[in-house]
Amino acid sequence: MLICCPKMARLFTNSIIQLLSDEDCMDSFSSPREVHGSPHLKWEFLAVPQMEKEECVAIKTYIRVVGGPATVTGTVVAVDSYAQRDERWYRPKIRRFKFHLENGKKHGFKRDIRGLGPRFDYTITCNATFLPGGTKTVDPTTIHEFIGLDSGFFDATIKVEEREIKVNRGFLSMISPVFGAMFHHNTEESKTGIINITDFTHKTVKNVLDYCYGVNTTHNTPATVIDMIRFCDKYIIKPPMEKLHTWLKRNCTVKNFAAIADYAWQNGDESLQGKCGQVFNQNLEKLCGHPDFIQLGATVVAAIFKAGAAASTTRFQPSHSADEDDDE
Incomplete structure (x- = not known):
């Protein structure tokens, strides 16, 4: 079973999570994932079981980018839920890496994941930060760095819990067809530039908007994240959902x-x-x-x-x- 996701440090970050157990010991190749912020760049992470006499003795891992060259840094963390039960043996396998990848070329990690035993249930997470084009590329500027520099950017207001959040109509319309309909039809919101939200907290609305701007938000509790998911679901803001x-x-x-x-x-x-x-x-x-x-x-x-x-x-x-x- 395979799950993917992305994460970034300096430039563009992504994460991919793969699940590999003794009951399903098959190659787990992630589907190509976009590197957010670099529209033409995608990446994949692969875990390959190494079999001997019908037993898996190790797991090899690979990474590749498609759409152009990139310098990729990050970590791979492998946790076996069977070993995790016994604190004497529980020790996550953590490795750091830095690759200079060519377009479409698969790059293997030097060290295999070993010490599996007859029963294993690994969760393997690859957190990667991408520098498209390699070290010669100029660092990009993200959306949130522009916000607040010019008050003219804000041409609408969200009112929630008797507080106000200044927003941009074009940006809201881009991330949400619901907000887009409010601003592009003969509605009260398009005339006044004011959106009244009564079924979510100020914190939830602010968290979602910050997340869409590219600002790091702190998800301390499931309740916080669940409220964000519900807000995204209501206003059809799809990219953050996964x-x-x-x-x-x-x-x-x-x-x-x-x-x-x-x-x-x-x-x-x-x-x-x-x-x-x-x-x-x-x-x-x-x-x-x-x-x-x-x-x-x-x-x-x-x-x-x-x-x-x-x-x-x-x-x-x-x-x-x-x-x-x-x-x-």
Whole structure:
């Protein structure tokens, strides 16, 4: 099973998460992912099981970019959920890397992931930062760096919880067809430039807008991220949705389980339900006695038990390297 996502440091950051277990020991190639901020550049991450006598003895990993050359730096983190159960053996495999990649050329990481054992359930996460064109490229300027430099940029206002957020009509129309319809038809919003929002908090609206501008936002709780997802869903702001859902999956723990599971089943999110089933399967005793879990509705609890019974095991983190390959 494979999940992808992106992350950046200096220029353009992306992340890809891959799941690889002994029950499904097949090549896991991510679908091509856009490097946000560099429209013509895409990248892929590949985990390949190394088989000997029908047993997987190691996992090789590869990365490549398509659409042009790039310098790529980052980490690969590999976590085995089986090993994680025993603190004596639990040690995430973390590696750092820096590659100078040519267009379309696959680059292998120097060190394989080893020590798998007969049972394993790895989550492999590759966090990568891209410098398109390599070190000769001039660093780009992001959207949020322009915002606030010229007050003329703001030609509309969102009013929420008796507070105001200055916005730009063109930008809102670009990210949301709902806002676009408000400003491009004979509506009260197009005449006054004022959008009144009563069903979300100021914090949620501000978080989503900052996230769309490219400003880092702090997602401290599932409730914060779930509210952002609901806002994006209502106003059809699609690009952030996958990353926000990925955040929920990566932070589905005993502590956060009830809130995330409740959202997953109330909204029919099958992918998130599967993740909750894995976490429940691994933490049955802890969760059944957790006060937040007990407060969930009977229908949701029954569905969680069913998902837990169908799940194998869960996994989490990842990271990789090749030109510079340092273990931690």
